[in-house]
Amino acid sequence: MEMSLLDAAIKGLTNILHLKVFLAMMLGVSIGTFTAVAPQGLGMPLVYAILLPVVVRWEPVTGMALLIGASSVSAICAAYLPILFGIPGGSGSQATVLDGYPMGKRGEGRRALGASFMAGGMGCLVGTFTLALAIPAAQPLIYLMGAPELFVVVLWGLSMVAVLAGRRPIKGLIAAAFGLLIATVGQQGQSGIMRFVFDQPYLLDGIPLSIIALALFGIPSALDLALTKIGVEQQPAPLKGSLLDGVKDTLREWWLVLRCSFIGVWVGIVPGIGSQVVDWLAYGHAAQTSKDARNFGKGDVRGVIAPESANDAKDGGDLVTTLLLGFPQGVVTALFIVALLAWGYLPGPEMVKKNLDIVYSVVWIQGISGVIGTLVGFVLAAQLAKLAEVRYSVMVPIIFIFVLMGAFSVNRDPIDLLVVVVFGIIGYLMRRFGYPRPAMILGLVLGGLMETYLYRSMASYGFSWLARPSVIVLLSLAAISFLLTMRARLKSSPKVQAA
């Protein structure tokens, strides 16, 4: 049943006002914090892959609280490794090392962390507000969309593979085609025909997406740790100074925080830019627009504030395209779409039409977990720093446990184990030979939707749907967006690297 925006926003809030949702959010925050601080090799894609088989059995809002709680706090706490160890954190926090580590070494680690938490929290809120405002702005357009338009939107999402694959567009497209192919395994809904089932009852419903995601991302991450046999070898910078100084710095630089947050939101919304550049764009902007940029790279707090605010705001931007258009901006949002599909929601225009309250629940969770994440960072700063010293010999078995247990819990069928091993090897080979795994996930996620919308379009309109004005407009927009992003990417990359 459709509802007004205000009703949906209120229902979205009441959806999450339950103890179990709050506990799930806190669990997500704890997991996200550990992921952000733990040694290299862990990352949100792995965490999402591990959590997927578990949360798809939960009530949707509870599962969303866990997933979004983890990813939003992970971005806020991503500055630990750069500031304390001089190790670039996950994508989005790499530029922080330039000024964060010098601050840590000269005894201002707490100040840098304080600035990072505050800027991250503020950025997260800016991203959340943008997401909340984007829903009413996009809603009138969404109501005009039928199956043909939705098909074009999905196609648009899939076309982004060539852009997102960056230096390897052909390999990106091959991986996406592979994902599309895997998505067709099982009994076809429309015709009832068995495709690539080989008389195996296990394959009737297709290969479980959550096991594929778990294998593709879990195994290569664990292998990385096992290959390098390190956790973090360096001694951390001493945790000195005052968190409050960092907070004051950030509040003083509120205009920079706001500008960089909007850069983050923009990077999140525009398809094809990718999270890897968000921090560099913000850092470059801060350095270019500062009257006195001499200290950048030597421990200037603005060099921490700018990338962290942009990185955290980006999550809100990512969710705009994920929830409103139904196509992911990266691995994490692709896996979030997998979860939404498992809960029975069709992310994109259909979800905005039919489940607007759930969309608003995501907005609320995103905002609240951002605030909680910031508080956790402030309260547990010293304790969290110790987590960064966990060894590979502890991490690898933990990943083994969650990958094997996660896969086996899907059907409790030994074939689950075979599937996780096979796709684990495929994931390793894809990474080893430069085939982007997110492209395959994108193909898997969007393949089913694409087929459904294409079938409905053909059944209702034959080929005449191609002549619908809205389809022509959307196709043109997709083509323009594709070409402009490709051009921008080719132009901007050397500058980004130079920054």
Added chain:
Amino acid sequence: MNNLFTYFLFFIFLAATVGGWGWPYIAKLMPVYVAAIPGLILVVAQLARDAFGKAPAAETGGGSIDMDEVYTAQLESKVEVRRTLLFFAWFIGGALGIWLLGIVIALPVLVLLYALIEGKESWTTSLVMTACTFLLIWGLFEYMLETRWPAGLLFGY
């Protein structure tokens, strides 16, 4: 060697094209026309690029950003192969263990052996890790959440 995975994909797409060719149009539209045939064309294009030495921008020093991290070997080739094989042996051993012994026994045993043999952790650390694993699998899932894990093949799965 570098093209092995591309050839693997070539055969997958080829097999899908041949296997799905006889299906009705509505059933083969996505797997054959949208996925397998374009996949085949792209794989051939990739093989041609590789054959004519067109390395991606990353390998020539320029270019842009990847959507996925690309593995760059920093280890000696022999060491990398040995550690990779060893890693998969542990992982596949764990999967086989679950099939044969059941998850409640297999995962704690896997953790104990990995920590002791591969990780060279002390007995104390290894036993603590093993106990935590057992508590997680049995205590949390079986006892508290009443999730019944199936017994292994050896115990009458």
